[in-house]
Amino acid sequence: MEQERRTDIATEEDIRTLVDTFYGHVNQDDLLRPIFNEVAHVDWEHHLPNMYAFWSSVLFGSMAYKGQPFPKHLALPIERTHFTRWIALFIQTVEDLFAGPMAEQAKQKATSIANIFQMKMGLWAVPVVKP
Numbered sequence: 107m108e109q110e111r112r113t114d115i116a117t118e119e120d121i122r123t124l125v126d127t128f129y130g131h132v133n134q135d136d137l138l139r140p141i142f143n144e145v146a147h148v149d150w151e152h153h154l155p156n157m158y159a160f161w162s163s164v165l166f167g168s169m170a171y172k173g174q175p176f177p178k179h180l181a182l183p184i185e186r187t188h189f190t191r192w193i194a195l196f197i198q199t200v201e202d203l204f205a206g207p208m209a210e211q212a213k214q215k216a217t218s219i220a221n222i223f224q225m226k227m228g229l230w231a232v233p234v235v236k237p
């Protein structure tokens with residue numbers, strides 16, 4: 107049997123690998139790439155370190171991230187399809203690179219934050235409540 111080559115997310119270096127690989131995929135993606143580059147004109151040299159700080163705070167509790175992510179997203183022309191793609195790419199990236207409890211945490215946190223963003227943006231399909 108092939109030996110498991112993946113380890114868990116354990117260091118700041120692992121966070122950088124995760125973030126760099128994820129945004130590498132985002133930049134290859136026809137749906138997401140234009141939002142980052144043509145709409146938001148993201149300065150990657152600023153965005154990537156900010157995302158290292160964000161994920162280090164979320165996963166390791168480092169408190170390195172000081173920002174407020176939600177308002178930046180509210181202004182973007184994004185729909186549920188964008189979030190669905192974002193989550194799929196993030197989960198795929200984590201699973202390609204890492205395995206273990208912290209990797210599971212990363213997938214869960216990303217999904218729940220994405221879901222909160224969608225709810226706050228009114229993108230969530232609210233079921234009709236019948237009296």
Ligand code: HEM
Pocket residue numbers: 138141142146148149152153156157160173174175178179182184188189192215216217219220223
């Ligand atoms: C459709 C999905 C998403 C798109 C298209 C998107 C796009 C963007 C863009 C364009 C920025 C602004 C970068 C800049 O101005 O420098 C940004 C920032 C950010 N995003 Fe997202 N994002 C998405 C989902 C998410 C999710 C699910 C999370 C969290 C798990 C997240 C976390 C962040 C954070 C922490 C920032 C930095 C905000 C700041 O401090 O300036 N994003 N995103």
